[in-house]
Amino acid sequence: MTDAAETPSKVDLLNLTRSGLEAFVTDGLRLPRFRADQLWHWVWQRGVRDFAAMTNLSREFKATLARRAMLPWPEVDVVRTSRDGTIKLLLRLADGERIETVLIPMGEHYTQCLSTQVGCAMACTFCSTGELGFTRNMSMGEILGQVLVGRAHLAEKGLPTVRNLVFMGMGEPLMNLTELLRSLETLGSAEGISIASRRATVSSVGIPQGLKILGDSGLAVPAISLHAPTQELREKLMPKAARVPLDELLACLDRYPIKPRERVTYEYILLGGVNDSIAHAKQLVKLLGQRRCKVNLIGYNPPPADAGATAPYRAPEQDDVLAFEAYLRSKRITTFIRRSMGQDIAAACGQLKLLAGPPGQEGVTAGN
Ligand code: SF4
Known part of the structure; x- marks a missing residue:
């Protein structure tokens, strides 16, 4: 892993x-280690982006940092x-590329949904980010x-x-594995953002090689975007993800090193008339019934009319969602219906999509 991200003159x-x-700090600036501890605390725990405001740093150290380093926070274009x-x-990122993040109120705290790529190469058919293609x-x-x-x-x-993080925004996290692992490692470090790994969920379509490395790292438990109970239907809904056969993916997840009380989460987006019948629920039970898992059901959110896109699918009927949930529960599969948040601002699952245009123009993104 490379650690330095240098512009010609300044270190990021x-x-x-x-x-x-x-x-x-110690090799590059020839300063004692405690200066690095102080700087880390200001950058990640206090969230200060101006060296001049780091009050317990010496004047010389602050001046050196202003010359040699930078803190390029993403800039907020639209809220x-x-x-x-x-x-x-x-x-807006430093090179002008744009991404989205969503803050979701959860009682006494917020859960933040993070993007890991600009665009996405996976092209899942129900996802607005998939339409964008992959940038970087x-x-x-x-x-x-x-x-x-x-x-x-x-x-x-x-x-x-923010107390919980979900890597569920724009992009497939396991296709950016090096930076994902560095992020997870940094999240939990003392005096930093300090969000424990059990509070971070990595959502993925399921890439066996990446899952093996994530599992060995012990840094997060995955939530798998399953969305179909058979290989045939998955190929239609998620053609690129389905290049990994379902039985191979599930065998890989059976080997995922989870703690005794943990379970692998399977995300299942209910598309009206496509994968939301009791027959599909039965197929899903056949697939997951013997596995240590939990299922999150998500009703599909068609993009809002003002987003200018034609919805490829329709939302499921509420009765069908409830019947699907009831069937899984009757077969002893722990199942939750995920409440769809931010639907009116196109921030709900599957609705995120950046619209081309200059900074300041309205735009949106999506996720796993
Ligand atoms: S659902 Fe996730 S993996 Fe699929 S296209 Fe959207 S962002 Fe990419």
Whole structure:
């Protein structure tokens, strides 16, 4: 893994892991290690982006940092707030690319949905991000920069902070594995953002090689975007993801090292008239009935009419959603219906999509 993300003159401190920052301070600047500890605390725990405001650093150290380093937070282009309190931030990265992050109120705290790629190569047929195609991977600094911006926004509004993270925004996290692992490692480090790995969920269509490495790292438990109970239907809904045969994917997940009380989560988006019948529920029970798992059901959200897109599917009927849930539960599969948040601002699952246009123009993204 490379740790330095240097512009010709300045080091991007957001893209350094803890050990990378220590090396920069002790080897690069020839300063004692405690200076790195102080800097880490200001950058990640206090969320300060101006070196001059880091009050316990010496004047010389602050001047050196201003010359040699930078903290390139993503800039907020657009903020939209839903009637249900969900907040969507359209962010501009240093090279002008744009991504989205969503802050979802969950009682006394917020859950933040993070993007890991600009666009996505997986082209799932129900997902607005899939239509964008893939532009590039995001760096650790850009991924975690979303948390800094999200926390600052909530603090400014006097709202509770972020406690849980879901890597479920734009992109397939396991296709950006190096930066994902660096992000997860940095998240949990003391005096930093300090979000424990059990509070971070990585949502993936399921890439066996990536799952093996994520499992060995012990850094997060995955939520698998299953969305179909058979290989045949999955090929239609998620043609690229389905290149990994379903039985191979499930065998890989059976080997995933989870703790005794943990379970693998399967996400299942209910598409009206496509995969939401009791016959599909029966097929799903056949697939998952003997596995240690839980199922999250998500009603498909067609893009809002003003997004200018034609919806490829329709939302499921509420009765069908309830019947699907009841059937799984009757077969002793732990099942939840995920409440759809931020639907009116196109921040709900599957609705996120960046619209082309200059900064400041309205736009949106989607996720696993
Ligand atoms: S659902 Fe996830 S993996 Fe599929 S296209 Fe959308 S962002 Fe990519």
